[in-house]
Amino acid sequence: MSATATDAQIxxxxxxxxxxxxxxxxxxxxRGNDTFTLPGTxxxxxxxxxxxxxxxxxxxxxxxxxYGPLLDGFRAHVTGQGLHLVxxxxxxxxxxxxxxRGFTVNQIGASWALPLKxxxxxxxxxxxxxxxxxxxxxNGLMIQEAARPEDxxxxxxxxxxxxxxxxxxxxxxxxxxxxxxGGDAQAHRRLFVGTIEDQVVAYLSYxxxxxxxxxxxHDLSRRVPxxxxxxxxxxxxxxxGVFQSEGTPWLHxxxxxxxxxxxxxxxxxxSPAFQWLMHYLWEHGEALYPARTQLAYKLKWGARExxxxxxxxxxxxxxxxxxxxxRACNAL
Amino acid sequence: xxxxxEVSTETLQQALVTSLMRVLAQPDDxxxxxEADTAVRALETRLAPGxxxxx
Numbered sequence: 001m002s003a004t005a006t007d008a009q010i011x012x013x014x015x016x017x018x019x020x021x022x023x024x025x026x027x028x029x030x031r032g033n034d035t036f037t038l039p040g041t042x043x044x045x046x047x048x049x050x051x052x053x054x055x056x057x058x059x060x061x062x063x064x065x066x067y068g069p070l071l072d073g074f075r076a077h078v079t080g081q082g083l084h085l086v087x088x089x090x091x092x093x094x095x096x097x098x099x100x101r102g103f104t105v106n107q108i109g110a111s112w113a114l115p116l117k118x119x120x121x122x123x124x125x126x127x128x129x130x131x132x133x134x135x136x137x138x139n140g141l142m143i144q145e146a147a148r149p150e151d152x153x154x155x156x157x158x159x160x161x162x163x164x165x166x167x168x169x170x171x172x173x174x175x176x177x178x179x180x181x182g183g184d185a186q187a188h189r190r191l192f193v194g195t196i197e198d199q200v201v202a203y204l205s206y207x208x209x210x211x212x213x214x215x216x217x218h219d220l221s222r223r224v225p226x227x228x229x230x231x232x233x234x235x236x237x238x239x240x241g242v243f244q245s246e247g248t249p250w251l252h253x254x255x256x257x258x259x260x261x262x263x264x265x266x267x268x269x270x271s272p273a274f275q276w277l278m279h280y281l282w283e284h285g286e287a288l289y290p291a292r293t294q295l296a297y298k299l300k301w302g303a304r305e306x307x308x309x310x311x312x313x314x315x316x317x318x319x320x321x322x323x324x325x326x327r328a329c330n331a332l
Numbered sequence: 333x334x335x336x337x338e339v340s341t342e343t344l345q346q347a348l349v350t351s352l353m354r355v356l357a358q359p360d361d362x363x364x365x366x367e368a369d370t371a372v373r374a375l376e377t378r379l380a381p382g383x384x385x386x387x
Contacts, residue, residue, distance in 0.1 A: 051360045273375035277348060288356070317372055319352045320365035327359055 005035040005044045007184050013044045013061035018211030020091040022058045023111050023252040023307065024177070026207035026217065029185040032175060033057070036074045041066045045074045048176055053324040054078040056087040057176065059094030071097065075314065086321035087312035089177065089255055092265075095310040099267050103312040106270045108278060109291070110260025112253040112298040113213060113305040116244050119251075121237060129300055132230030133237050139196060139228035143238040146191040153182055155200040156193075159222050166225035175330045177255065179219030181205050190216065192239050194223075194231055202231040204239060213305075215250030216243060236301070253298040255309055258282040258291040265308040271317035288326070344375045 005013070007029060014025040028046040036045040043062020047054050060070040078085040087098060088108065099105045121130055146152050164173055181191065181203075194202040202223035206216040216239075223231045240251060258281045266275060282291060313321050326332050351368035358364045 271372065271376060272379035273348060273372045276345060276375065276379065277352065280345070280349065316369065316376075318365070319348070319355050319368035319372065320359065323352070323355045323359050326356075332356065332359060 005037050009037070010035065010044055010046070010061075011185070011188070013042070015208075015210050017043055017061045017063055019064060019067070020059050020061075020094050021211045021213065021307075022061075022089065022091050022094075023113060023209050023213065023217060024089060024207075024255055025058060025061060025210070026185070026188070027177060027179060028057060028061060029183075030176060030180050031183055036070070036077060038066075038070055038073050041069060043067065043070050045070055047074075048328040049083065050324050050327045052083055053321055053328075054081075054083045054085050055176075055325050055328040056085060058089050059087065059091070059097065067097065071101070075101075078314075084318070084321055085312075085314040086318070086325060087310075088325045090310040090312055092308060092310070095267055095312065098310075098312040099269050103314055104269065104271050104274075104317045105267050105310050105312045106274045106278065106317060107261055107265045107308050108311040109255060109257035109309055111255040111307045111309055112260075112295070112303040113215075113307060114251045114253065114301055114303040115305065116215065116240065116248055116251055119240065119244070119302070125302070129233055129237075133234045134230070136194075136228050136230035136234040141201070141228065141231060141234055142195050143235055144193055144195075145239075145242065146193050149181065149186050149189075149191045152191065152193055152200070152203070156181060156203050156222070159200055159203060159224055162224045163222045172330050172332075176328050178329070179205055179207055179217070181220055189219070190239070192235050194235050196228065200224075201227055202235055204232065204235040206239065209250065209252050213250045213252070215248045215252060217252040217254055219254065251301075251303070253301070253303045256291050256294045256298070257289050258285055259295045260306040260308060262308065267310075271313075274311075274317035274322075277319075289331070339374075341375075341378050344371070344378050347371045348375050 010028050014028050033046050043066040045060050047056040060067050062070050095105045190206045192204045205220040207219045209215050209217050348371040351371040354364045355368050
């Protein structure tokens with residue numbers, strides 16, 4: 001029998017059980033997620049149900065001795081409900097565990113990270129970036145870290161509305177595998193806000209990352225359409241300066257599907273057909289997800305630490321299961 | 333579609349893409365899901381290591 005984990009349990013699990021080294025683990029706390037636990041067992045499985053699928057976020061966030069029982073228990077639970085299990089954003093260790101259990105595991109993309117210790121924006125490679133930042137500052141951009149994020153929520157929602165409105169009436173706000181602002185988890189995030197003449201023009205939220213590459217995850221970011229170039233760049237540069245002053249080792253830029261695909265990252269038993277499909281979507285899949293654009297932003301910061309991430313199908317590689325990942329994200 | 337051994341790899345790849353598009357349009361359609369699974373299996377068989385196959 002499963003139980004629902006509290007936010008405190010989820011937070012403890014992602015902060016303590018970092019064996020998988022999932023840079024996006026904090027997204028487990030997103031509102032709207034379902035959880036699966038086993039009585040008397042530490043750790044939690046995080047997922048969303050969509051249609052006939054249970055889309056699991058990462059592997060179990062659990063100590064070594066609970067990982068297997070939790071995964072097996074969740075698999076049985078999903079099967080018992082007549083659903084199909086698909087896991088997304090599994091890390092390499094998760095991928096091996098799922099492959100050993102007969103899942104078909106493929107690389108689905110990568111997350112990207114930047115070591116901050118010696119990072120500087122000096123030099124030719126960052127000249128365009130510096131110019132954009134300078135332009136935003138010359139246009140009057142003021143940046144502050146929100147000491148009380150709740151004081152900003154209404155103004156941030158106005159930015160969200162403007163941003164979403166400019167994308168077109170059929171564009172949906174993504175969930176699940178993207179960050180959030182607000183809720184109880186906000187106490188653990190950091191929020192940087194940009195204003196011009198006291199109007200909020202952009203914001204950037206960071207979530208904590210625990211484990212071997214501790215730091216912050218460049219998470220939810222929004223800006224008003226039009227207006228000054230360089231707003232997001234200036235916000236991130238400011239935040240990097242703050243993080244470096246605190247001795248933060250890493251800035252993570254998070255997961256982008258279809259990026260960083262490497263033959264050497266695939267595990268034995270992967271699906272060659274699905275592997276081909278991921279490469280095809282890297283080349284031609286902008287309408288499904290703007291992977292090239294997203295990666296370009298990360299690379300222009302020098303985020304070249306590439307961390308492969310995986311999808312796991314319980315059975316053969318399934319396009320329908322893959323599609324339901326996007327459905328769980330509210331992309332469809 | 334002709335038997336898979338008479339079909340080029342590019343045709344099998346395009347069939348997979350087409351079936352994915354159909355599932356994207358109808359995520360809960362079991363027939364679309366089955367068709368896509370069939371396309372995966374056909375391409376899988378073609379791409380599996382083995383004797384020289386029609387490209």
